Each structure stands twice: as C-alpha cells, then as structure tokens.
Amino acid sequence: MVQKLDRLKESPSQTAGPYVHIGTNPNSVEIKGVWNEDLGSRMLNTQTLGERIVLEGRVLDGSGAPLKDVLVEIWQADAQGLYPSPQEKRGKADPHFAGWGRQPVDPVTGIYHFETVKPGRVPYRDGRMMAPHVTFWLVSRGINLGLHTRLYFADEEEANAQCPVLARIEHTRRIPTLIASRSEANGLATYTFDIRLQGEGETVFFDI
Amino acid sequence: MSDDGSYFQRDRAWHPPAFTPDYKTSILRSPRFPLLSLDNTISELTGPVFGDALLGPLDNDLIRNYAKDGDPIGQRIVVYGRVLDENARAVPGALLEFWQANAGGRYRHRKETYLAAIDPNFGGCGRAITDSEGRYEFRTIKPGAYPWPNGVNDWRPAHIHFSVFGHAFAQRLITQMYFEGDPMIWQCPIVRTIPDKAAIEQLVAALDRNATLPMDALAYKFDIVLRGRRATMFENRPEGN
Numbered sequence: 496m497v498q499k500l501d502r503l504k505e506s507p508s509q510t511a512g513p514y515v516h517i518g519t520n521p522n523s524v525e526i527k528g529v530w531n532e533d534l535g536s537r538m539l540n541t542q543t544l545g546e547r548i549v550l551e552g553r554v555l556d557g558s559g560a561p562l563k564d565v566l567v568e569i570w571q572a573d574a575q576g577l578y579p580s581p582q583e584k585r586g587k588a589d590p591h592f593a594g595w596g597r598q599p600v601d602p603v604t605g606i607y608h609f610e611t612v613k614p615g616r617v618p619y620r621d622g623r624m625m626a627p628h629v630t631f632w633l634v635s636r637g638i639n640l641g642l643h644t645r646l647y648f649a650d651e652e653e654a655n656a657q658c659p660v661l662a663r664i665e666h667t668r669r670i671p672t673l674i675a676s677r678s679e680a681n682g683l684a685t686y687t688f689d690i691r692l693q694g695e696g697e698t699v700f701f702d703i
Numbered sequence: 704m705s706d707d708g709s710y711f712q713r714d715r716a717w718h719p720p721a722f723t724p725d726y727k728t729s730i731l732r733s734p735r736f737p738l739l740s741l742d743n744t745i746s747e748l749t750g751p752v753f754g755d756a757l758l759g760p761l762d763n764d765l766i767r768n769y770a771k772d773g774d775p776i777g778q779r780i781v782v783y784g785r786v787l788d789e790n791a792r793a794v795p796g797a798l799l800e801f802w803q804a805n806a807g808g809r810y811r812h813r814k815e816t817y818l819a820a821i822d823p824n825f826g827g828c829g830r831a832i833t834d835s836e837g838r839y840e841f842r843t844i845k846p847g848a849y850p851w852p853n854g855v856n857d858w859r860p861a862h863i864h865f866s867v868f869g870h871a872f873a874q875r876l877i878t879q880m881y882f883e884g885d886p887m888i889w890q891c892p893i894v895r896t897i898p899d900k901a902a903i904e905q906l907v908a909a910l911d912r913n914a915t916l917p918m919d920a921l922a923y924k925f926d927i928v929l930r931g932r933r934a935t936m937f938e939n940r941p942e943g944n
Binding site: 501502503504505506507508509510511512513514515516517518519521524525526528529530534556557558560562564568570571572578579580581582583593594595617618619620625628630632634635636637638639640641642643645660663664669692693694697698699700701702703 | 711712713714715717718719720721723726728729730731732733734735736738739740741742743744745746747748749750751752753757759761762768769787788789790791800801802810811812813814815826827828829830864866870871872873875876877878879893894896897899901902903905906927928929930931
C-alpha cells in the first residue's frame with residue numbers, strides 16, 4: 496500500500512428541487528417576515544459606478560419549454576473590472592456594487608431579470624484580458640449539479656474575438672450561444688440571453 | 704506554499720451525472736454536449752461573502768422564525784456540523800441556507816398540492832454563517848417523507864436542502880441532508896442519481912445522542928465538504944490574477 500493522501504471528498508451535489516425558493520427567495524413564494532429582503536435581489540444603489548444595464552432571458556429545456564422553477568445566480572466584476580471579494584488582490588472594488596445577484600424566474604413566462612452594471616474586463620490566468628462577461632449558475636428541479644456558463648456582450652465584438660476563454664471553444668459555431676444580444680429603450684440597454692440546456696443551439700457549459 | 708492555486712478538479716464520477724433517467728425531470732434538463740473544461744480564472748476564484756451582520760437572531764431557528772401563535776408540531780431537532788474543504792481545513796464565514804418540508808412532508812409553496820396539512824407555525828427556511836472553526840448549527844422540526852410525481856409511488860426520504868457559499872464561486876454547492884437509519888434513502892431516484900454508495904453516505908447525518916438536549920431535542924451531525932484549493936509550490940507560469 497502507498498501512503499494515504501488524507502484528503503476528504505467533496506459533498507456530492509443534489510438537485511435544488513422545485514421548492515428551492517423557500518430557502519433562497521422566501522419572499523418570492525409568500526413566506527414573509529422570516530427575513531426582510533431576499534438575498535441577492537438588489538445589486539446596485541444610486542452611487543454604483545458604471546453603465547446600468549438589464550440582463551434578461553429564459554432557460555429552455557430539451558423540448559424548448561422555458562423552466563419556470565429555475566433559480567439563476569450571477570457573479571461579475573464591477574465597471575472597472577474588479578471583483579467585490581476578499582480574493583480580489585488587484586484593488587478595491589466599488590463598495591456600492593454587490594457583484595452577485597440571485598433571482599427566481601417569472602412563474603408564468605420563465606423570464607429572469609437582473610438590473611446590474613456592465614462589467615469591466617478581467618485577466619485570464621496568463622494576463623491576457625478576457626472579454627467582459629457575467630458568470631451564470633443555474634440550479635433547479637432536474638439539474639443534479641449546478642450548471643456554470645457565461646454571458647458575453649454582442650457589442651464587444653473586438654474583445655470577444657480576443658477572449659482566451661471563447662478562443663478555447665473548438666466548435667466555433669457554438670460561441671454565439673454565449674453572446675447576449677443588445678436592445679435599447681429609453682437610454683437603458685437590455686441584453687437578452689436565453690440558455691438552452693439541451694439540443695439545438697445548446698448553450699456551452701463549463702467545468703470550472 | 705500559498706493557497707493561490709485553482710480549486711481541485713470536481714470529481715464528476717462522485718457527483719451525480721446530469722442525465723439520470725430514473726429521475727425523470729433530468730432527461731430534458733441535462734446537456735448533451737460535453738462540458739468545456741476551464742482552469743479557474745479570477746471569475747471562478749472569487750465569490751460573494753456575507754458577514755454576520757446579515758443574520759437576524761432567529762435566522763437559524765426554524766422553530767421560532769415563522770411562529771405565529773405557538774411552536775410548530777413535530778420532532779424537535781438540532782442540526783449541527785462543520786464546513787470543511789477537501790484539505791480537511793475549516794471554511795469560516797461560509798453562508799449556509801436550508802429549507803425543508805414540515806413534519807408531515809408538506810412544503811409551504813404555492814405549487815405544492817400534497818394533502819398533508821400546512822403547519823401555521825412553520826415556514827421552513829433558515830440560514831447560518833460558519834464561525835472561525837467552520838461550525839454551524841440550527842434547530843428545526845424533523846421533516847416528514849414526501850410523495851412526488853416521478854414513478855407512480857415514489858417518496859422522498861426525510862431531507863433538508865442545503866445551499867452553501869464558500870470563498871469562491873467555484874465552491875458553490877447545493878445538496879441535501881438525509882437522516883441516519885431512514886430505509887427510504889436507498890429507494891429514492893434522486894438519492895440514486897449519485898452512483899457511489901460512499902458518496903451517498905456522506906449525505907446521511909448521524910444521530911448524536913451526546914449533543915441531544917435532554918427533554919428537548921434530538922441532535923444530528925452533518926458535516927459538509929467543499930472543494931479544496933491547490934497550494935502553489937512552484938510557479939511555472941506568470942499569473943494574471
């Protein structure tokens with residue numbers, strides 16, 4: 496026998512189930528008064544720096560139907576490309592920006608909705624800059640282990656073309672599944688990003 | 704050696720795979736393409752942190768945090784444990800969120816139609832942040848088993864859902880805790896999405912008679928392990944983060 500490595504195994508994941516919102520967004524399912532505000536429901540305040548944007552879309556299953564019980568979490572850098580995390584060693588992020596958001600989808604339409612700022616660029620491991628992106632994490636009934644993906648912005652063509660992560664996608668036809676389209680109304684940009692779990696146009700998911 | 708490397712690769716033979724057809728909903732909600740492997744960048748090595756200021760005094764007390772005119776009905780229990788990483792080191796400052804059905808197996812949720820009664824004094828959610836040694840605890844009512852439309856007669860074992868934030872988005876985890884000795888654990892299609900029996904046993908909380916409060920509440924111990932982080936012994940490339 497060889498020596499033991501004395502490591503533990505990660506706790507295995509299980510599905511979040513159909514009632515995940517009881518624990519994560521109780522106010523959204525009419526469990527009032529346990530805590531005042533659902534965690535992750537507000538990412539900004541009036542002093543937050545950067546361009547305000549909206550992220551919207553649906554999560555679709557292999558039949559094309561929107562998931563109405565999915566929970567979407569996002570994590571992103573601030574407008575200057577700094578993460579509001581103690582692990583961020585490059586500088587101090589905007590104290591008025593949470594970086595993390597969490598929303599249930601609309602129970603009728605399946606649309607998620609985040610009000611945030613457009614993130615700045617952050618470096619890849621070798622120092623090259625990645626294109627501006629927002630990390631998405633999805634959990635729901637039928638998903639056994641949370642799925643990671645990234646939203647990139649359609650109006651960042653040059654940065655997207657140079658992004659070392661997008662460049663790693665061998666099947667280049669799949670790159671557009673990570674790029675959110677832009678529309679504008681009353682001076683506010685909305686980026687639409689549908690996530691397809693399976694089948695035609697399946698979104699690229701990451702093992703991170 | 705410093706802890707500034709990436710997190711250990713997830714052992715996806717230990718976790719449940721995405722496509723587990725006996726759990727029917729997974730059939731249309733599992734990607735068919737392989738995942739794209741990505742060594743952690745700063746986007747995965749960072750994550751949100753939550754201070755103790757977030758917590759109210761009853762956040763980890765499901766017996767009292769929704770009580771209207773008395774205590775909820777059911778078996779009073781304390782659940783406690785530690786959050787560790789794969790290097791067996793404590794993870795302090797980890798936010799845990801938990802949710803569950805009441806003693807009869809009924810969730811407080813608009814989509815839930817199970818005929819077992821709602822308990823007017825039980826909400827079913829709580830949260831806690833681990834201390835400097837990675838410890839947490841909460842008290843609640845032991846949840847009941849619960850039927851669900853999968854097979855014609857499938858029942859979930861008694862369980863409590865856990866959501867865990869470690870120090871990085873790469874550590875983000877949602878799982879379920881089961882109770883020692885429950886025969887339904889081994890019949891459940893959701894439990895059985897996990898291929899390895901030892902991995903399933905890692906989700907079964909032990910009855911702890913020593914931590915049990917006499918004449919008050921039983922106690923269960925449930926430790927959670929998050930991904931460990933690689934220590935950098937030798938730099939072999941310039942780090943951009």
